[in-house]
Amino acid sequence: MALLEVKDLQVYYGVIQALKGISFEVNEGEIVTLIGANGAGKTTTMQSIIGLIPSSHGTVMFDGQDITKVPCHKIVHAGLTQVPEGRRIFQELTVYENLLMGGFSQKDQTLLKKDIENIYERFPRLAERKNQIAGTLSGGEQQMLAIGRAMMSRPKLLLLDEPSMGLSPLLVDQVFEIIKQLRDDGTTILLVEQNAGKSLAISDRAYVLELGEIVLSGTGAELAASDEVKKAYLGG
């Protein structure tokens, strides 16, 4: 059984249908990518899975549980979390406090401390800046913080919504490297990206979303080689 199973998910904004019944799955240990143009419905899919946007139809199963109507904070407790589009770190809190917020559901203080140390080890830049107000971090540092903060809840499945957005090419490579590492350390990843080339290269499987519908699916390599994808997303 898949770790995440989305079946016929439909979402409306008022009368506009943003998701027209999409189905896909993510298996344990995979990196799965959703690629698609602006407005295809990628963020809507992510927000709907995690319970921040209600769906009108369809089901979302996570780890054997139906989480379709479960409120967001409970889904997070169940081991699914998200690095949202635009990072959305808490600007007024320090780096350290942001990480604490990420570990909000961790009751065990020693484990909490250990988790924060692990994040600092993974992202030494955050350790150097732990008492800095997060709003004053650079874009790249904020992305590290957003990922670190999400990891604090020890997710089984991490949703990443355009983590490379607004970063310099060097940092983009670094972010993809981090994503691979997270997967190798045991976190399953569902990734949303416009950077189709780099994301397909690290993906086990991928889906192409167009105007609220899944139009293509396959392994990362298959999609990277397909003519449709090359034309529409890889610039030739």
Place this chain on the structure above:
Amino acid sequence: MEIIETLINGLSSGGTYAMIALGYTMVYGIAKMLNFAHGDIIMVGGYMLYVTMITAGNPMLGLIAAVIFCVLLGITVEKIAYKPLRGASPLAVLITAIGVSYLLQSTAQMIFGTAPKMVIIADMGNFEVGALKIPYYTIVTLVCSFVIMIALTMFVKTTKIGRAMVAVSEDRGAAQLMGINVNGIIMITFAIGSALAAFAGFFMLMKAPSLSNTLGAMPGIKAFTAAVIGGIGSIPGAMCGGILLGVVEAISFKIPVIAPYTDAIEFMILILILLVRPTGIMGKVRREKV
């Protein structure tokens, strides 16, 4: 001497305004709504104090009863009237809050009538050193309100729930992604705001013992003004705004020519500050970073 007395007086009533302003500002920051019924919670607390004092005769017991009753009332109002409107237009929420305000005032009038009740908490006399003469209630109010403000600041800065409040006020969706139960945090916010309102009512009646169903109306508006002056949504802002308003009021009362215009002067300060700094003294000018 008179200057010192006036200043202490001002700080003391400023502390009371700050107590009320904190309720407005915290609810605004966290639940993103203007709770126009907040002033009436003070009034309900006043009646609770009155009832306890005529039955048990003890003002401390009265204060405890008022705090508990106001907390329960605040939570109930939020659950019944405001929670179903989460995500509705701000205007709908505002009108509901005004409706709650009238409901509380009318209910109090039906139960207790229109004639003001006298709530004599305690005649504590004056603190006198040389020519300096300050009523004890002023000092009690001053000390208590400052202790409460420091405690609240510590609570928000150092506890898990406090940090969750900051997180929810900054970004509700992101806070949910941390596993924070936003409805729970909003409930706690209403509970704290209502408890502070009960304290404010106690301080107000200590100073002027006349209690009617409109007890909370004017202080409510003044404290709301204070919250906006300080920067609505900002906790230190509400404290500063409240204290500033209290001091200005006390000074204005002491100058015979302008004393009758005290209210007008206070609202003028609001307008002036908003002209210079539209977000209030400590309000955030939010920079968006992409």
